[in-house]
Amino acid sequence: MKQNLIGPVGILGFGVEGKSTLNYLLRNGIKDIVVMDKNPVELPELPSDAKVQTFDGEKYMEGLKNCVTVVRSAGVYPMQQELFHFQMNGGVITxxxxxxxxxxxxxSVVGVTGTLGKGSTVSMIRHALNACKIPCVIGGNFGVPALDLLEDDSADRVSILELSSFQLMTLPMSPHVGIVLRVSTEHLDWHKSVEEYRDAKANLVRWQKRTDYCVYIQDAAPSAAIARESGAQKLSYGSKDADAVFTPDSLSIDGYTLKLSDCKIRGAYQLENMAAALLAVKALGADVATALQSLKSYEALQFRMEFKGEKRGIEFYNDSYATRPDATMAAVRSMKRPFSLILGGSEKNADFTELSNLLATLPNLKKISLIGATAKRMLESLKLAGVSVPKQIFPGLDEAFADACSLGEGSAVLLSPACASFGLFKNYKVRGQCFDALVEKF
Structure with missing residues (x-):
């Protein structure tokens, strides 16, 4: 092992990632383990020679006193007094x-971060590399936990990691190819400030060397600022004067052009993700022309501006994954037909001002159907911004869907809630499945 994990080794946080860490430690012969989680800890069946202690409940951090090294799960905030104390006394946190x-x-390892588009971009890179006959795997925040990828490691493959600010916050090294998508603000219920959030993102490229590559969107100031932290070779994408240039309906790179109308996916913002993916392929030395051609057949990830077909002359788009206002802003900008928008969900105290101001400027927006705990606050924000189209609050998705379909032939219905789903639904996936079922019935 290149990284010496001196035991006893603690696992801080025992969700999906923590369980993956336990498997990794056991695979590598580390049997003296301390598991810590605020929630009740349920251990799987263990080898007979494994010595695993558990600490849960409010005092779960007391397990630190029994550890020399700790593997922090991404969801555990690292800037806590107990963790500082542990490190001051010689403990190591990784x-x-x-x-x-x-x-x-x-x-090679490709790391992708940003506020929007991470999952789409990593899956686009995989799709393009597959077309170029380059073996690759996806993991991190998307797919499987990173340490699970080591179980079947291979020197001929590329590993593509989606990386959140939680995973990047204390990272002291960077991948060979770092991709910085649009960065705005997110997770301010976890991070102490916007600055801390963006600083965490910067670790993706902060430790890069001259032989590495930093791919970034130059049109977004926070992303461009993060890219300046990197000492790597820069590859930019933007609306002009960049290594890859995108317009509302096409992108160009190395003399090749990809038109959105030739692709299976919808949404002009997806051209930004495609530009980032193609620059990653270029950085890896793969054939850009083959990669670009392959993206024509790329299909959207489920519930991410997913085109569900046309019925009775109405197009349906499922963007249930849009749990933030800026995600919905990207979705509505890409709509071509007259459309109805289904908005609303659970309350995270997001600011809807910018979204409302944008909606007031869209001539093809014809109706807004509101649901969930945020509906009243959203309605007030829409009125304040001068959104003049009909807008009404409904008790649930079924009623909102029926209302949205009333524009009739030649229109479109977009579910892009700008909010989380809790309250009405278990999660965004269940919300998306319910929308799909309504489309099927229609």
Missing amino acids: SQIEIFLAETNSR
């Missing part, structure tokens, strides 16, 4: 991503 970057035999 993470799944740090271990993966130190251990992997991958020919």
Whole structure:
């Protein structure tokens, strides 16, 4: 092992990532383990020689006193007094991503971060590399935990990691190719400030060397600022004077052009993600022309501006994954037909001003149907912004869907809630499934 994990080794946070860490430690012969989680800890069946202690409940951090090294799960905020105290007394804190970057035999690691589009971009890179006959895997915040990828590691493959600010916050190393998508604000219920959030993102490229590559969107000031932290070779994408240039309906790179109308996916903002993916392919030395051609057949991830077909002359788009105002802003900008918008969900105290101001300027927006705990506050914001189209609050998605369909032939219905789903639905996936079922019935 390239990274010396001196035991006893603690696992801080025992969700999906923590369970993956336990498997990794056991695979590598580390049997003296301390599991810590605020929630009740239920251990799987363990080898007979494993010595695993558990600490849960309010005093779960007391397990730190029994550890020499701790693997922090991404969801555990690192700037806590107990963790500072642990390190001041000689304890070492690491993470799944740090271990993966130190251990992997991958020919290259691509890391992708940003506020929007991470999942789409990593899956586009995989799609393009598959077309170029380059073996690759996806993990991190999307797909499987990073340490699970080490179980079947290979020197001929590329590892593509989606990385959140939680995973990047204390990372002391960077991948070979770092991609910085649009960065705005998010997770301010976890991060102490916008500055802390963006500073965490910067660790993706902050430790890069001259032989590495930093791909970034130059049109977004926070992303461009993060890219300046990197000492790597820069590849930019933007609306002009960039290595890859996108317009509302096409993108150009190395003399090749990809038209959105030739692609299976919808949404002008997806051209930004495609530009980032193609620059990653270029950085890896793969054939850009083959990669670009392959993206014509790329299909949207489920519930991410997913085109559900046309029925009775109405197009349906499922963007249930849009749990933030800026995600919905990207979705509505890409709509071509007259459309109805279904908005609303659970309350995260997001500011809807910018979204409302944008909606007031869209001539093809014809109706807004509101649901969930945020509906009243959204309605007030829409009125304040001067949104003049009919807008009404409904008790649930069924009623809002029926209202949205009333524009009739030649229109479109977009579910892009700008809010989380809790209250009405278990999560955004269930919300998306319910929308799909309503489309099927229609």
